[in-house]
Amino acid sequence: MNKISRRNFLKVAGAGAAAMGLAACGGSSSSSSSVAASSTAANAAADTLSGTIEYWSSWSETENQALVLKQAADAFTQLHPNVKINFTFNGRDNRNLVVSAIEAGTQIDLMDANIDNVQKLWSENIKDLSSYIDKTYDTTNGKAYKDVVIPSMISLAGSLFDGKTMCIPYIPQAFMIFCNKGLLEECGVTEYPQTWEELMDACEKVKAAGHIPVTTDSNYCTSWVGYYMSRRLGNDRVMELAKDSSQWASEQGIKDTAEAIANMAAKGYFDPNIESNVYPAAQQDMVISENVAMYINGTWLPNEVAETTPDDFKWGAFAFPEVPNGVEGTEGGCYSTYAIAVNKDCDDAATQAAVEFIVYLTTSEWDQEFTNQANAIPMNVDHVWPENLADAQVVLNSYTSRYPSQTAIITNSDSKQIIADACLKLMGGSISADEFVKMASAF
Numbered sequence: 001m002n003k004i005s006r007r008n009f010l011k012v013a014g015a016g017a018a019a020m021g022l023a024a025c026g027g028s029s030s031s032s033s034s035v036a037a038s039s040t041a042a043n044a045a046a047d048t049l050s051g052t053i054e055y056w057s058s059w060s061e062t063e064n065q066a067l068v069l070k071q072a073a074d075a076f077t078q079l080h081p082n083v084k085i086n087f088t089f090n091g092r093d094n095r096n097l098v099v100s101a102i103e104a105g106t107q108i109d110l111m112d113a114n115i116d117n118v119q120k121l122w123s124e125n126i127k128d129l130s131s132y133i134d135k136t137y138d139t140t141n142g143k144a145y146k147d148v149v150i151p152s153m154i155s156l157a158g159s160l161f162d163g164k165t166m167c168i169p170y171i172p173q174a175f176m177i178f179c180n181k182g183l184l185e186e187c188g189v190t191e192y193p194q195t196w197e198e199l200m201d202a203c204e205k206v207k208a209a210g211h212i213p214v215t216t217d218s219n220y221c222t223s224w225v226g227y228y229m230s231r232r233l234g235n236d237r238v239m240e241l242a243k244d245s246s247q248w249a250s251e252q253g254i255k256d257t258a259e260a261i262a263n264m265a266a267k268g269y270f271d272p273n274i275e276s277n278v279y280p281a282a283q284q285d286m287v288i289s290e291n292v293a294m295y296i297n298g299t300w301l302p303n304e305v306a307e308t309t310p311d312d313f314k315w316g317a318f319a320f321p322e323v324p325n326g327v328e329g330t331e332g333g334c335y336s337t338y339a340i341a342v343n344k345d346c347d348d349a350a351t352q353a354a355v356e357f358i359v360y361l362t363t364s365e366w367d368q369e370f371t372n373q374a375n376a377i378p379m380n381v382d383h384v385w386p387e388n389l390a391d392a393q394v395v396l397n398s399y400t401s402r403y404p405s406q407t408a409i410i411t412n413s414d415s416k417q418i419i420a421d422a423c424l425k426l427m428g429g430s431i432s433a434d435e436f437v438k439m440a441s442a443f
Helices: 006-018 034-046 064-079 091-103 115-125 130-134 151-160 181-186 196-208 223-233 235-241 252-266 281-289 348-363 365-374 387-398 416-428 433-440
Strands: 051-057 083-089 110-114 168-180 212-214 292-298 315-318 332-342 401-403
Touching: 051 064, 051 091, 051 348, 064 083, 064 348, 064 365, 083 348, 091 110, 091 115, 110 115, 110 348, 115 151, 115 332, 151 168, 151 332, 168 181, 168 348, 168 365, 168 387, 181 196, 181 292, 181 315, 196 212, 196 252, 196 292, 223 235, 223 252, 223 292, 223 416, 235 401, 252 416, 252 433, 281 292, 315 387, 332 348, 332 387, 348 365, 416 433
Parallel strands: 051 083, 051 110, 212 292, 332 401
Antiparallel strands: 110 332, 168 292, 168 315, 168 332
16 A cells, blocks of 8 residues: 655645745736737626625635635636625634624625534624525526525524524535545445444454554544434433533433443553544544544545545545434434625625625535535535545435534533543543543533
8 A cells, every 4th residue: 555654744744834824826917818808898897796805714825725715706706807805814713803803893794614603703793694595596507596505504504593594504514433444344344333333343353453443632532422422312411411510420321421432442442542642643643554444533534634645545434323222323413514604784785796706606616626626525416525525425414413513522611621631531441431420520
């Protein structure tokens, strides 16, 4: 196999860091013909869209998602010469910068973030777009917008805002068990586990073949405990427990969860370095060593490790399995999306231009370009998913009930780190199931 050494990985990482400087803006060609200029002038005269749109984004300027946004904007403004789109790429801090900037009088027309952050942080600052998703557009082939994009994403947007569409999803994401499919097959695991018993059997086969069944790190260490607990008790109950430590000691489902994970640790199914794995060590080790079978992560994973993944690495993915005495099955899962919102203070003309750009971005060829250039999930139901997310597509399409990102166990910011520390120790075998319950509920 075409493996990449750790030394070469460091070279790749260094090159990536060097590339994080701001990209220079390219100059326009000076060789445009008078015919093209006349055509542009004619388009501008006939076009009804106009205005300058200020778009604040959660991508960093050098990320592929940002590059596609800029390319799409260039194409859109060629079609609509009276529209200008300016970007401010703030990275993930965007969610915390938008409201204060608006209050300070900064013009912001469009802004994007994870949809949960849009709901939590921007609800008072954005415009209801419900009427726009029922309309047809140039790129929707005579259908209403809502009928050409992933239904679960539109439903998610409505569920977060009492039935109103206050933002438009794009670049959907989901959280599940990702795996080295080739390694599983070599170990005799040819079908994805559907039950906990089948998963433990798969772990045993991987271990017997001399490989590591499961890894995780400081970022995602709550996932195994959180998913098991959600299957066992249900999402709503776990949400309660994340906020109320007084119920942990008496809740049988928590004891069952802790004992199941402790049993995995006792059998040697977790990475022996799991307690010291600091993100992104585990995901890089998974593709560089090709010795790790499974890792709960998001659909962004293959893209994040693309530079260090061997060409013949075979990605797979499956839903967290059913557990003994569980109340929820594989139909429940963590999924989310980024979303674009329009400032409530935008006038009608600016809103129309902004919405037209969102529709163009999520239904035209540029929606597919997010897949081609950033390995992202497309919104248009007719567009093709990345090959390395083919199994993940099956999982996301099977979800009918939603868990919060990385499960409800970490929805309380006051208890999140305490629970995470306890999860790492439990998976590392440093504490028993009973000790986990005591440590994780100390909030």
